[in-house]
Amino acid sequence: MTRLTGKVALVTGGASGIGRAACERLAQEGARVLVTDINQPGGIATVESIGKSAIFQFLDVSQESDWVAAVEQAITSFGRLDIVVNCAGIGFSCHAEEIELTAWNQIVAVNLTGTMLGCKHGIRAIKQSDGGGSIINISSVGGLLGTSDLAAYCATKGGVTLLTKAVALDCAELDYGIRCNSIHPTYVDTEMLDPVAEMIGSREQMVSTMVRNVPLGRLATAQDIANSVLFLASDEAAMITGTSFLVDGGTTAGMPACHSAQ
Ligand SMILES: NC(=O)c1ccc[n+]([C@@H]2O[C@H](COP(=O)([O-])OP(=O)(O)OC[C@H]3O[C@@H](n4cnc5c(N)ncnc54)[C@H](O)[C@@H]3O)[C@@H](O)[C@H]2O)c1
Incomplete structure (x- = not known):
């Protein structure tokens, strides 16, 4: 449990789902964690599940002033990032x-x-800490493939995919020792997914519909994604930057067989 001893992590969306699991997994391996979110009770619950090595900071990722305050908090409380x-x-x-412009602007923001602001302020703070580091952007399979009813979501996640590659190359060229990778989960x-379950009628029905698209036969768990966050954060991934890391149970590996009797 020492893969991240001495390291400090800032996680956005840490109040729930994948973000909470990532905070817990990084802390289990010795990192001190700044749990951030707009959901304060959820963020505090994450901190309570971790214990003394985590603190909560309110951070609306679309607000640059919140980013400035959050990285400052990481440095003040933990000494580095x-x-x-x-x-x-x-x-x-x-x-x-039918995309409403206000909804489009919000999802892009x-x-x-x-994510862009997280890369910008992350690079600045990691540089100050003088030891290199890792930036991990949670994209989606929707950042690699289109989905007919998710145009706005896919546009933002596709943007994150290429933002990640450009940031990775920039940091490499400038010799910052900072790696940047994106993770592409299938359904978690x-x-x-609450609104999807509501629309479909039940959670069970939603899951059984989604599972049909996943060759490994189950949805991903938040822990599956947190494990890949841990790997990309650790020195075991020292040679990995600019990659689109799939955690999709084979969803994007190809098409179903149709050339023989099944
Ligand atoms: N659940 C899936 O099927 C799935 C699949 C692929 C990718 N993802 C991606 O994984 C990431 C985490 O999603 P999740 O499934 O854990 O969802 P979730 O809804 O459980 O968690 C998202 C968190 O982001 C926080 N958040 C929302 N707006 C914010 C803002 N402006 N500033 C700061 N925090 C804000 C929410 O409060 C919440 O805690 C998302 O980027 C999502 O697109 C999810």
């Missing part, structure tokens, strides 16, 4: 012709602008 996990995200589904049964 090594790892940033840009996990906060929102989604909505509708036909492309949180998923894409929020978190609060983000």
